[in-house]
Amino acid sequence: MMPGFLDPLWLAWLGLIPFIRWLHRWQAPMSSWPVSAIFLWDHGEQDHAAGRMKKQPDPAWRRRALLFGLLVAALANPYWQSESRLLTVWIDDSLSMLTIENGETRLATAIESLAREIDRSDPAWAEISLRSLTDPGRALPYSGGTMLNIDDWYAGRLTEPAPEPIGPPGLVLSGTASHWLLTDGASAGVREWAGRVSLERLIQVGDTTENAVVSRLAARRSLDDEGRVDVLVSVSNTGLDTAVRRLELSSGRKLLDAADLTIAAGQTMHWQSRVPVVETSLTATIFPPDSLSRDDTLTIGLERLHAIATTVGDSCGPALRRAVTTHPALLLAGGQTDAALNVSCPRDQFPPVSMTGAGARIRALISSSQPIASQPAWTRYASDRSNLVLSADWVSAAQWPDDISDKDDSVLLTSGELPLVVMRNRRAGSMVDVSAPTIVDTVIDLGQPQFVRQPEYAVFFAALIDFATQRKLLTEAVSASREVQASSVIPAQIETRPGRSDPGQRDSTQSFSSLFVVAALLLLLLDAAILLRARRGGRNG
Amino acid sequence: MGRGPSLIAMDASAKIEVSELQRFARLAAPFLQGTAARGLGPRASRNRAGPGLEFLDLRYYQPGDDIRHIDWRQSARRQRNVVRRFRDETAADWFICADSSASVRLGGVKWPMTVRLASALAYALLYAGNRVALLLFSDRIDGFCHLGRGAHQFSELLDLLLRQRSERSKSARRTHLGFCRDYLTQDSNVFVISDFLEEDGMRKDLHSIRAAVASASALQVLAEDELQVPATGITRLKDVESGRSKPVMISEQLRERAQSNLETHGHSLRTNCAALDIRFATCNAGDRWEQVLLAHLNARR
Numbered sequence: 001m002m003p004g005f006l007d008p009l010w011l012a013w014l015g016l017i018p019f020i021r022w023l024h025r026w027q028a029p030m031s032s033w034p035v036s037a038i039f040l041w042d043h044g045e046q047d048h049a050a051g052r053m054k055k056q057p058d059p060a061w062r063r064r065a066l067l068f069g070l071l072v073a074a075l076a077n078p079y080w081q082s083e084s085r086l087l088t089v090w091i092d093d094s095l096s097m098l099t100i101e102n103g104e105t106r107l108a109t110a111i112e113s114l115a116r117e118i119d120r121s122d123p124a125w126a127e128i129s130l131r132s133l134t135d136p137g138r139a140l141p142y143s144g145g146t147m148l149n150i151d152d153w154y155a156g157r158l159t160e161p162a163p164e165p166i167g168p169p170g171l172v173l174s175g176t177a178s179h180w181l182l183t184d185g186a187s188a189g190v191r192e193w194a195g196r197v198s199l200e201r202l203i204q205v206g207d208t209t210e211n212a213v214v215s216r217l218a219a220r221r222s223l224d225d226e227g228r229v230d231v232l233v234s235v236s237n238t239g240l241d242t243a244v245r246r247l248e249l250s251s252g253r254k255l256l257d258a259a260d261l262t263i264a265a266g267q268t269m270h271w272q273s274r275v276p277v278v279e280t281s282l283t284a285t286i287f288p289p290d291s292l293s294r295d296d297t298l299t300i301g302l303e304r305l306h307a308i309a310t311t312v313g314d315s316c317g318p319a320l321r322r323a324v325t326t327h328p329a330l331l332l333a334g335g336q337t338d339a340a341l342n343v344s345c346p347r348d349q350f351p352p353v354s355m356t357g358a359g360a361r362i363r364a365l366i367s368s369s370q371p372i373a374s375q376p377a378w379t380r381y382a383s384d385r386s387n388l389v390l391s392a393d394w395v396s397a398a399q400w401p402d403d404i405s406d407k408d409d410s411v412l413l414t415s416g417e418l419p420l421v422v423m424r425n426r427r428a429g430s431m432v433d434v435s436a437p438t439i440v441d442t443v444i445d446l447g448q449p450q451f452v453r454q455p456e457y458a459v460f461f462a463a464l465i466d467f468a469t470q471r472k473l474l475t476e477a478v479s480a481s482r483e484v485q486a487s488s489v490i491p492a493q494i495e496t497r498p499g500r501s502d503p504g505q506r507d508s509t510q511s512f513s514s515l516f517v518v519a520a521l522l523l524l525l526l527d528a529a530i531l532l533r534a535r536r537g538g539r540n541g
Numbered sequence: 542m543g544r545g546p547s548l549i550a551m552d553a554s555a556k557i558e559v560s561e562l563q564r565f566a567r568l569a570a571p572f573l574q575g576t577a578a579r580g581l582g583p584r585a586s587r588n589r590a591g592p593g594l595e596f597l598d599l600r601y602y603q604p605g606d607d608i609r610h611i612d613w614r615q616s617a618r619r620q621r622n623v624v625r626r627f628r629d630e631t632a633a634d635w636f637i638c639a640d641s642s643a644s645v646r647l648g649g650v651k652w653p654m655t656v657r658l659a660s661a662l663a664y665a666l667l668y669a670g671n672r673v674a675l676l677l678f679s680d681r682i683d684g685f686c687h688l689g690r691g692a693h694q695f696s697e698l699l700d701l702l703l704r705q706r707s708e709r710s711k712s713a714r715r716t717h718l719g720f721c722r723d724y725l726t727q728d729s730n731v732f733v734i735s736d737f738l739e740e741d742g743m744r745k746d747l748h749s750i751r752a753a754v755a756s757a758s759a760l761q762v763l764a765e766d767e768l769q770v771p772a773t774g775i776t777r778l779k780d781v782e783s784g785r786s787k788p789v790m791i792s793e794q795l796r797e798r799a800q801s802n803l804e805t806h807g808h809s810l811r812t813n814c815a816a817l818d819i820r821f822a823t824c825n826a827g828d829r830w831e832q833v834l835l836a837h838l839n840a841r842r
Contacts (some may be wrong), residue, residue: 033770036644037738038780040768040802041789 006077006511013072017065024061060527067523074516081510085126089114089142090199092183092190093132096489099184099208099292110182110205117180117203118142133190185492188485194494206491210239213295213487214247215268217284218479221305221328222274229305231273233284233298234481237263238488245286247271251278261286268484277305295487298480305478307331308469311359313344315366317447320345323461329473330465341468349401350441360437360468367398369445372415381423382412385463394450395420398443412440412467420444423467440468557657565661565831566668572838573669597626634688635666635673636725636754637698640735641705642679642716643781650764650826655734656702657830658760662732663698665834667691675701676721680782685724715739715782718746722753731757742810751817759814760837761807761823768799 005011035041091097097107118125128142179199183190184206194202216234237243242264249257256275263269275282285297310330312321324343325332333339343362350363376390392415400419404411413421424439442464444451451457466472599615602622615623639659645651659675666673667690675698677684684701686694716739725731731754737743751757770776770791779786789795807823814821820840824833 032779032786033776034647034781035770035778036647036736036764036767036781037740038778038783038785038787039740040738040799040806041778041787041795042802 002081004079004081005073006079008076010072010076013075014069017068020065020068021057021061024058024064060530063523063527063530067520067527070516070520070523074513074520077511077513078516079511085124086177087118087125087128087142087180088177089128089130089180089182091130091132092181092187093134094187094190095294095486096184096186096206096292098294099206099211099489101206101208101291106184106205107182110184110203113203113205114180114182117201133193181494183494184489185494186489191492191494202494204491204494206489208291209490210241210243211290211292211295211487211489212237212239212243212245212263212286213292213482213484214284214286214298215484215487216479216481217282217298217300218477218481219282219300219302219305220477221277221474223328223474225274226328227277228274229277229282229302231257231275231282231284232479233271233273234268235261235263235271235286236268236484236487237265238484238490240265240490243290245288248285248287249273249275250283250285251275252280254278256282277302292487292489295482298482300478300480302478304476308341308473309333309339310341310343311339313342315347316343316345316364319452319457320364320446320461323446323458326458327462327465327473341465345446360470361439362464362468363439363441364446365398365401365441365443366445366447367401367443369396369398369443369448371396372418372420374416376413376415376420378413379411381410382421382463382467385412388456388459388463390456390460394448394454396445396448396451398445400443413442413444418443421464421467438468438470440464557660561831562661562664563668565834566665568831568835569665569838570669572835573665573671595627599623600626633671633755634726634729635663635671636676636688636721636729636731637663637673638676638678638718638721638731638733638735638750639702640679640716640718640733640737641677641683642735644716644738645736645762647781648764648766648769650766651736651762654762654824654826654828654830656705658734658762658834660699660702661830661834664695667695673698674724676724677701677705678716678718678721680715680717682720682724688726716743718743719749722746722749725750725753727753728755730755733757733759734762735759736763737761737810738806742806742813744813747813747817747819751819756820757817758820758837759810759822760833761810761821762826763803763823764826768796768803770796 091107091110093107097105097110099106101109118128130140130142132138178201179197180201180203181190181194181199182203182205183194185191185204186206213236214233215236216232218232219229222228222230231249233247233249235245235247242262244260244262247259247261248255256278257273259271259273261269261271281299281301283297283299287296289296307328308330310324310327311333312324320343321332324330330341338359340359341362342359343364345364345366347366350365372392372395375392376395378385378388390413395415397415397418397420400422404419404422408425410423410425411419411421412423413419421440421442421444424441444460446452446457446461462474466474599612600623602611602616602624606624610624610626612623612625637659639655641652641655645655663673663675670690672688672690673694674688675684675686676682684705686697686701689697716735718733718735721731731750733747733750735743737759747757747759770778770789775788775790777786777788811821811823820837822833822837822840
């Protein structure tokens with residue numbers, strides 16, 4: 001710690017202190033004591049002695065000189081300059097820091113280096129806190145190099161995909177603490193952040209440059225092969241050399257497919273396969289595992305690609321039943337009351353909408369149908385089906401048997417004024433119950449042979465299925481992916497801010513001129529009190 | 542002396558019972574008899590008839606005259622009753638000069654004693670039939686009560702004394718006893734009550750006053766803590782009257798010298814008074830006023 005004065009020229013005024021002493025030479029050196037007759041106290045030698053003493057200045061000059069000195073010192077703006085004893089260590093906990101090198105992760109190596117640096121620090125740090133660049137608001141107290149459990153640090157935080165570290169804004173960094181950074185320099189976000197903020201020390205680790213990553217795994221129903229899914233796997237090479245990997249698709253312990261891949265540096269290779277639909281998840285893994293093994297595998301669940309159990313009412317015709325059985329995403333279930341989709345064909349009237357039943361419903365009215373007058377047109381609620389053109393030549397429909405509520409029902413397809421397909425919104429009280437399965441009613445004759453023979457019939461029926469299930473069953477896919485750049489493990493040099501190429505201890509300057517002013521004020525009060533007491537001193541007459 | 546208050550409060554710590562004054566007056570009466578003015582040198586005596594032994598004149602009898610004083614020889618000669626009148630030897634004029642300067646007021650003990658002495662003396666003199674006046678002096682005349690008799694006069698004197706109790710001396714210059722001389726009358730008697738702490742012991746003033754009156758008495762009142770100063774260290778002593786100040790180094794030797802100076806001063810004062818035929822006595826402010834006055838009056842005889 002080092003004291004100093006910001007305006008030392010003010011200290012030249014201290015040369016007036018002898019003048020203060022000289023001013024006090026007239027002051028009575030002592031308090032006055034009244035006597036009834038001064039002549040009784042006349043003494044020869046002692047008069048001279050006391051007279052000599054009278055020439056001594058009033059001792060109060062010392063107190064006033066000190067007061068003057070304190071004010072001058074306050075004007076000179078004194079300060080303490082000290083090295084900060086608070087340390088904040090910013091940890092780059094991006095995915096690349098989990099790269100295994102020499103039997104331990106880069107993060108563990110960095111923590112050990114940090115412990116050595118802290119032990120070498122002199123004087124010791126008063127307080128050390130660890131903060132994550134991916135979660136700056138979270139701080140952990142530091143208590144030694146072996147305290148950091150990597151799993152605890154990442155518990156609940158390193159999700160797939162891992163968040164890219166961005167670091168806090170530079171203004172947030174405490175000005176009274178020193179800031180260090182532990183990183184491998186592989187993350188572009190960390191490099192950018194380190195270049196913006198002021199860091200006193202950089203602990204950089206990492207040597208490995210090679211890494212391959214399963215960057216994407218996607219699956220969707222195979223339209224050609226019932227019971228199978230089409231799979232797409234993307235494997236990226238973030239290293240500097242060509243990577244040779246074996247890609248395996250598995251479900252649990254069952255190997256479904258495999259391939260050998262040769263990926264150039266910086267390139268991504270896409271591989272497709274068709275595998276049976278499995279009950280559990282689908283996993284893509286590359287072998288052999290590299291230094292960063294966390295990104296060597298991706299897993300997706302295929303529940304959404306399973307066939308939907310569907311029941312068909314007895315009154316529905318064979319065309320409708322056949323449409324269900326041939327739909328790739330539907331599985332005809334006989335008599336199942338909890339089926340996800342129910343296709344029924346009521347006669348003449350749509351039954352009242354009830355809250356019972358969990359599955360989505362398609363109700364195709366059976367009634368005397370007539371050819372429709374005008375071309376069916378999709379409304380704005382089904383604008384994505386506009387490429388499905390139905391012709392009035394082969395579409396017939398019955399009259400809509402009941403009133404359509406503007407509030408509760410959404411007309412999807414009309415022929416002029418005639419609604420052809422309506423989606424019923426079920427309500428829970430005054431609100432639309434969005435969790436309730438959807439009911440799609442249609443008055444189009446789905447058994448009419450002219451319509452059945454059209455290729456649009458299957459597409460139309462698939463559209464009804466999609467409306468009812470609120471999904472695009474034929475085209476939907478499940479996938480998982482990760483940022484390729486996040487898996488880059490190539491250590492890069494961190495460029496710190498100009499002027500801090502050799503970061504050292506942060507100095508903190510603290511002014512304490514107010515302390516001098518307070519001391520001067522107290523001294524002034526003391527002087528005033530002494531003067532008052534002296535004025536009232538002596539015997540009362 | 543007529544009815545009046547039974548208790549006279551001088552200040553919060555000093556009170557005089559009227560009964561005490563009456564007792565003192567009776568005790569002092571023998572000392573105060575024959576106090577008619579006897580001047581130094583040829584001076585006319587006061588021609589006033591009253592109790593006495595010295596023949597004054599003859600007068601035709603008037604109702605009320607003491608029949609024992611009828612001069613039978615002259616009555617037979619003049620065929621009318623004639624009484625013999627005698628010179629009133631007890632009646633005299635007294636001036637009490639009380640010092641009310643700053644030195645007396647310093648410390649708060651000498652002034653109350655001065656007031657007690659002056660009021661008791663005035664009471665006794667008035668009780669004996671004299672006329673009494675009161676002068677309060679410092680560097681000027683602070684108060685004057687004309688000659689008078691009786692209870693009313695005592696009330697006037699007491700009022701003047703007590704009024705001064707609460708009034709501090711307005712100036713701090715030296716005490717000037719000589720200002721009282723202009724108020725004194727020939728053949729009067731003077732009683733000076735003061736601390737006499739002037740460097741010259743008020744020598745010239747005493748001489749001046751003694752030359753103007755028939756008799757004079759002086760009573761010096763001092764305080765036990767007259768020489769009280771701070772325990773140790775350098776102190777600036779300041780005279781409360783002259784304002785002169787001087788730094789001194791307080792020491793035992795200094796105190797002893799001051800005490801010696803005080804005693805020397807007192808001795809000089811006593812000698813001076815003796816030379817001027819002034820009855821002089823000194824007392825302490827803590828002494829009993831009756832004993833002080835009786836002792837002094839007894840010494841006068």
